[in-house]
Amino acid sequence: MSEARVTRDGLAGVHPGREARFGNGLDDGRRPRERRMVPGAEFTSYYGRPVLKVPSWAARDIAGYMFLGGLAGAGSALAAAAQLTGRPATARALKLSSLGAISLSTAALVNDLGRPARFLNMLRVAKPTSPMSVGSWLLAGYGPAAGLAAASAATGLLPRVGTAATLAAAGLGPAVATYTGVLLADTAVPSWHEAHRELPHPFAASAATAAAGMALLAGPRRENxxxxxxxxxxxxxxALALRSLLTSAGHAAEPYRTGRPGRLLTTAKRLAFLGTAGATLLAGRNRAAAAVSGATLLAASAATRFAVFHAGIASARDPKYTVLPQRLRLRAEGGAPPATA
Known part of the structure; x- marks a missing residue:
């Protein structure tokens, strides 16, 4: 057995700079290219499960609940304006549609909760810091006001009570139309939370689009x-609010542009353009054109709400939308640099 001699410079006869070389040698005079020993980080999780618990909400129930709530709330505000400006037929149509929309919206929420008692249990406490608690109380106050306004408009009875109810519903309507945006932004779902400041804005604009569409669809041409x-x-x-949302969401905006949410947003934009063009150019002269334009605007608003819903679900399923924004914030604060996928 030979015995290696240890010197102050290392093992005799061993040249670390040569034996430990990776890649090409130094024969061509260039610096050797080192082989990457550690693979790039991947955004995975234990057993392939999402980092976040994906919301178990059904799209039909929750996205439908958000759309119908927006239609109801904005419709009540538009109904009050129509009544105060001498457009009784449009006001009556919007009051009835708002009552129908909020009834269906509440039914969708209860269906998702599983049983009505769970909705009633949310009214046992009032927690101003909880969007869900605030929303529950908004629905509890808005529903009866919208019902009284619609009943008075349909029967002609108790006009003063009907007017007071109309104004009450109009006062609560904007909050009913937008609080679901605050509710989504308050979750940890990346595509919702990363745009928490902007998310209520497209909800407000989308609700107004739906209410205007309902007025065109159900109201007479002379009042539209x-x-x-x-x-x-x-x-x-x-359109402006959605652009701002996509900018502020950063990397979490990607789900809004791809897959089902991307297709829905593209559809919503096209429908909104067609509905607006029809409303501007034709609805004032033709009743059928007004109805078609109104229905198109309603469909555009619904597509927007469903796109936002599905984008959030997609971002919760993919770990990178949770991990990457956190690492970018750490880097901005002087912490560890982000890993690249």
Whole structure:
């Protein structure tokens, strides 16, 4: 057995700079290219499960609940404006549609909860810091007001009570239309939370689009001038709000642009453009054109709500939308640099 001689410079006869070489040698005069020994980080989780618990909400129930709540709340505000400006037929149509929408919205929420008692249990306490608690109390106050306003408009009875209920519903309507955006932003779901400041804005604009569409669909042609103006303003505001949302969400905006959410948002934009064009150019002259434009705007608003819902679910399923924003924030604060996928 030979015995290696240890010197101050290491083992005699061993040249670390040569034997430990990776890649190409130094024969061509260039620096050797080192082989990467550690693979790039991947955004995975234990057993392939998501980092976050994916919401178990059904799209039909929760996205439908958000759309119908927006239609009801904005519709009540538009109904009050129509009544105060001498457009009784449009006001009556919007009051009835708002009652129907909030009834269906509540039914969808109860269906998702499993049984009505769970909704009633949420009214046992009032917690101002909880969007769900605030929303429950908003529904509890708005529903009866919308019901009284619609009943008075349909029967002609108790006009003063009906007017008071109309104004009460109009006061609560904007909050009913937008609180679901605050509710989603308050969760840990990346595509919702990363845009928490902007998310209520497209909800408000989308609700106004739906209410204007309902006024065009259900109201008489001679009274639809203000609804046509609201449709144009709301559609433009919705487009700007969605652009701001996608900018502020950063990497978590990707689910809004791909897959089902991306297709839904593209559909919503096209429908909003067509509905606004029809409302602006044709709805003032033709009743059928007004109805078609209104239905198109309603469909655009619904597509927006479903797109936001599905984008959030997609981001919760993929770990990178949770991990990457956290690492970027750490890097900005002087912590560890982010890993690349």
């Amino acid at each position: 001038g203000p609804a046509r103006g609201v449709a144009a303003l709301a559609a433009g505001a919705e």
